[in-house]
Amino acid sequence: MDVVTAQEMYEWDQVAIESSGLEGKLLMENAGRAVCFDLEKKLSKHQKIVILIGGGNNGGDGFVIARTLLNLGYSIEAWQVVPDSKVEGGSHFHKRLLENSGFPLYHLEQITEIRESLVGADVIIDAMLGIGMKGRLRGLIRQVVALSNEQEAFRIAVDLPSGVPADEGIDVDQAFEADYTCIIAAVKISALVENTRVYYGEWNVVEIGLPVKKLPSSTRKVWQWEDAKRAFPKRRANSHKGSHGKGLIVGGAANMPGSIAMSARATLRSGAGLLTVAAPGSAIQNVAPYVQEATFLPLQEDSGVVNGQIDTDVSNYDGVALGMGMGRRLKSHKLVEDLVCKVESPLLIDADGLYQLKDILHLVKERTNPTVLTPHPGEFAHLVDQSISTIVNAPFYYSRKFSETYGVYTVLKGPVTIITAPDGRQYVDLTGNAGLAKGGSGDVLSGILLAMMLQSNSIMDALNIGCMVHGLTAEMLTESEHSMVDLLATDLIEGLSQTFRTFSF
Ligand SMILES: NC(=O)C1=CN([C@@H]2O[C@H](COP(=O)(O)OP(=O)(O)OC[C@H]3O[C@@H](n4cnc5c(N)ncnc54)[C@H](O)[C@@H]3O)[C@@H](O)[C@H]2O)[C@@H](O)CC1
Numbered sequence: 441m442d443v444v445t446a447q448e449m450y451e452w453d454q455v456a457i458e459s460s461g462l463e464g465k466l467l468m469e470n471a472g473r474a475v476c477f478d479l480e481k482k483l484s485k486h487q488k489i490v491i492l493i494g495g496g497n498n499g500g501d502g503f504v505i506a507r508t509l510l511n512l513g514y515s516i517e518a519w520q521v522v523p524d525s526k527v528e529g530g531s532h533f534h535k536r537l538l539e540n541s542g543f544p545l546y547h548l549e550q551i552t553e554i555r556e557s558l559v560g561a562d563v564i565i566d567a568m569l570g571i572g573m574k575g576r577l578r579g580l581i582r583q584v585v586a587l588s589n590e591q592e593a594f595r596i597a598v599d600l601p602s603g604v605p606a607d608e609g610i611d612v613d614q615a616f617e618a619d620y621t622c623i624i625a626a627v628k629i630s631a632l633v634e635n636t637r638v639y640y641g642e643w644n645v646v647e648i649g650l651p652v653k654k655l656p657s658s659t660r661k662v663w664q665w666e667d668a669k670r671a672f673p674k675r676r677a678n679s680h681k682g683s684h685g686k687g688l689i690v691g692g693a694a695n696m697p698g699s700i701a702m703s704a705r706a707t708l709r710s711g712a713g714l715l716t717v718a719a720p721g722s723a724i725q726n727v728a729p730y731v732q733e734a735t736f737l738p739l740q741e742d743s744g745v746v747n748g749q750i751d752t753d754v755s756n757y758d759g760v761a762l763g764m765g766m767g768r769r770l771k772s773h774k775l776v777e778d779l780v781c782k783v784e785s786p787l788l789i790d791a792d793g794l795y796q797l798k799d800i801l802h803l804v805k806e807r808t809n810p811t812v813l814t815p816h817p818g819e820f821a822h823l824v825d826q827s828i829s830t831i832v833n834a835p836f837y838y839s840r841k842f843s844e845t846y847g848v849y850t851v852l853k854g855p856v857t858i859i860t861a862p863d864g865r866q867y868v869d870l871t872g873n874a875g876l877a878k879g880g881s882g883d884v885l886s887g888i889l890l891a892m893m894l895q896s897n898s899i900m901d902a903l904n905i906g907c908m909v910h911g912l913t914a915e916m917l918t919e920s921e922h923s924m925v926d927l928l929a930t931d932l933i934e935g936l937s938q939t940f941r942t943f944s945f
């Protein structure tokens with residue numbers, strides 16, 4: 441499932457029209473019909489449905505939808521909310537087709553004319569503005585959106601809710617508040633971004649007959665179950681503990697043994713062959729009983745906090761995770777710097793490790809082996825010197841820029857997790873739920889990611905699979921023995937077995 445900007449979507453449409461000879465109005469017919477067949481699962485013939493139609497191609501889709509649903513026997517009132525002079529090209533063609541089919545079309549000139557219809561509607565379909573919307577909502581459409589939002593009716597948007605831009609990083613002051621959005625051909629970035637995704641409600645993408653082989657390949661995709669199925673590391677019958685990687689987890693503090701303990705246990709539960717935990721000795725005594733399968737490496741410490749560099753040779757590990765529960769004291773800085781320079785395998789840095797990274801990003805850039813950073817928006821905002829709201833409203837832009845600048849894999853966590861490779865390729869993980877918004881979830885994720893990195897030949901696959909395993913485990917647990925309220929990070933670790941069993945391929 442591709443994720444596109446408005447410009448990329450226009451390029452796709454152009455390729456379709458130029459390279460395969462698909463005419464714009466045929467694409468519009470396809471789009472409108474695909475939306476209708478998707479909407480049939482949401483609609484019933486007893487409902488009173490009002491469809492709001494704009495002047496651009498989104499409105500063109502609206503004319504097709506109105507005609508098709510009327511043909512199917514739905515009770516539809518179709519309103520053109522812009523003057524005739526604004527309805528051009530393919531939209532004009534489909535407007536005539538609707539009228540020539542013998543169906544009525546109402547023309548809105550003043551907001552009062554439509555009030556009664558909207559108040560009495562069971563369903564309101566918004567086909568006013570799509571990816572061509574610019575700036576804030578204007579004129580009559582703005583009033584129609586406000587009035588629609590006041591109604592009890594089920595609200596459906598076509599492609600995107602009017603007033604919502606397709607791209608990220610743009611403020612919205614007013615927009616159609618959809619309960620469901622039927623997205624055309626590819627997910628628009630705004631469906632996945634904090635300040636705009638709320639307007640979409642639930643959503644689905646419909647296929648409209650674009651010539652997929654001819655389209656430029658997208659560098660942004662939603663990671664799906666089929667992808668995980670293809671990429672999941674296989675355990676061969678003749679494998680031994682060395683075949684699945686030898687990992688090292690570094691972090692912990694005397695007063696925070698839980699974080700690193702959870703990471704370590706999650707790594708072991710996720711299939712790592714061998715694991716060593718390096719932590720202050722005073723933390724190890726509390727971590728050890730929880731992860732009996734691991735070996736331990738006491739770090740130099742001062743009052744329960746790591747102090748100084750690591751004495752052990754770290755070159756014989758296949759992967760290292762650093763930072764969980766380490767604390768943000770200045771004395772742990774040397775350890776982070778040391779590992780950034782010395783680890784010759786994939787290095788994952790999370791939590792307090794990220795905090796220590798800001799002034800040594802130039803060293804991260806010099807690493808020749810993969811580096812993975814797993815910040816939440818607050819940690820990322822600190823790293824890139826932006827506000828949290830700037831990050832959450834333009835996460836694709838900032839994480840790509842960061843990954844490309846420093847040559848790192850970035851896992852930007854949140855309700856939508858964005859995984860970016862050093863070359864700028866991005867995957868989106870949509871699994872998980874609010875049960876994960878708790879201390880410890882991130883530690884578990886780091887542990888799973890380390891294990892996946894140890895077992896996979898591709899860091900990108902490992903990160904995507906790890907995020908999906910983490911999210912699906914939360915979903916599975918809140919559908920069975922837990923709720924989003926009581927779910928704990930430790931429950932996730934124990935729930936992993938069930939998730940991995942479902943990956944039985
Ligand atoms: N060939 C294509 O390009 C296809 C386009 N499709 C549909 O076409 C849409 C894009 O069509 P367009 O590029 O014509 O753009 P839109 O239909 O999204 O918007 C353009 C119209 O909106 C008005 N407008 C822009 N900003 C406004 C604002 N702030 N307040 C009020 N009015 C405003 C403009 O005057 C213009 O009439 C897609 O979202 C999709 O629904 C689909 O039919 C598939 C094929």
Ligand SMILES: [K+]
Binds near residue numbers: 567599602
């Ligand atoms: K719309």
